[in-house]
Amino acid sequence: MRDLMLFENQLPFFVLCTLYDLIEVPDQHSRLSHLLFKFFSVLYPGKGYKELGTVDPLKHLLDFIHCSWLPPPNVSGSGGGRKDRKLDKMVRFINSAKRLEEANVKFEKSEEEMMFNVGFKEGVMVMAPLTIEDRTESFLRSLIAYEQYFQHNFVTDYVKFLDCIIDSSKDVEILSRRGIIENWLGDENEVAEMVNKLSESVSGPGKDFVYANMFEDVNKHCGRRWNRWMANLRKNYFYNPWTIISVLVALVLLLLTFTQTVFTILHVV
Incomplete structure (x- = not known):
């Protein structure tokens, strides 16, 4: 086969x-x-x-x-029914699933949508299930080679999208936990390496990049001040259970100190 x-x-x-x-x-x-x-x-x-x-x-x-x-002509990566435009500037790639999750992006599985139709709306990225097994790499690689020669792009663009959101085993774990990736290889790191290798030596997004609008929407969401602040907070203070406990203890001590100060002032008055 x-x-x-x-x-x-x-x-x-x-x-x-x-x-x-x-x-x-x-x-x-x-x-x-x-x-x-x-x-x-x-x-x-x-x-x-x-x-x-x-x-x-x-x-x-x-x-x-x-x-x-081949997806139907109306397939869109924007999640809002918009037809993706031709690019007039370089595509700004999106972050990995872990970084997106830190910036208040939620991942949900869609059973109804075809695999290539990735939706993003109000901070939620909806993806159809993707099964990864021993034959997946050779299957996708053959179709990418075909598209590079005949100037099609929907499989290649989907793999580019996967390469953005899957950077390490942690990203695979997040998507697997949401039911989006069905990992038949067993090892999350092996899945991440497979996805990253698929994009090697493949030309970048063309003028009809399927997910141009969706990428723009995701980057706008992550660029908002609140989401940026939450991403920095999670990255610097909530990256493991011990730091979370330390922050909570510090907040409790601060609250107790504030309460004690208020009672002292009231007692003096």
């Missing part, structure tokens, strides 16, 4: 159709499409795949898999 998906192993799709005609009833290519879809559908790591009704315009097998996963 992995060998059939490799970009360098692709044969023109009409060759596959001709070979199929030799062993089945000729010109029944919709049946070939059905068999291929059933065979490869186990590889898709998230929702969105659909069975194709025709194979006529397809270039090769990898093109078939890519088209079977």
Whole structure:
């Protein structure tokens, strides 16, 4: 299955159709499409795949898999139904899941949305489940290679998005705890390394970056004074249980001192 998906192993799709005609009833290519879809559908790591009704315009097998996963034209990464604009400036990437959580961003799992439709609204990022197992890396890498050659972008942009929010095992743990990542590899660090390696040697976001608006919304949210203050507070004082206890003890002592001072002043008066 992995060998059939490799970009360098692709044969023109009409060759596959001709070979199929030799062993089945000729010109029944919709049946070939059905068999291929059933065979490869186990590889898709998230929702969105659909069975194709025709194979006529397809270039090769990898093109078939890519088209079977192609999101609908109205898919948007902004979370508000807006169509993402063409970029007139460099994309400012978003922080990792841990840093976003520190800045009051909450993560929620969506069962209804297709995998590529990441929503962000009022400080909540909604993501569909993503299953990561042994074959996920080769599957995504093959589709990225295809997109880099044929100038598509939706899988590549999604992987760029994942590379932003997953920087370490702590980020994988956060997303797994929310039910967004189904980690079949078992090791959170292995998942983080896999995601980070997928973006190596891949060109940056193009002018039609799928998540441009969503990135802008997230950065605006994190840039607000209250969220910035909360992020700094959590980073500097609430990064482990002992510092939290120390801060709470200090607050209690401050409150007791203040109470004692008030009672002393009242007693004198």
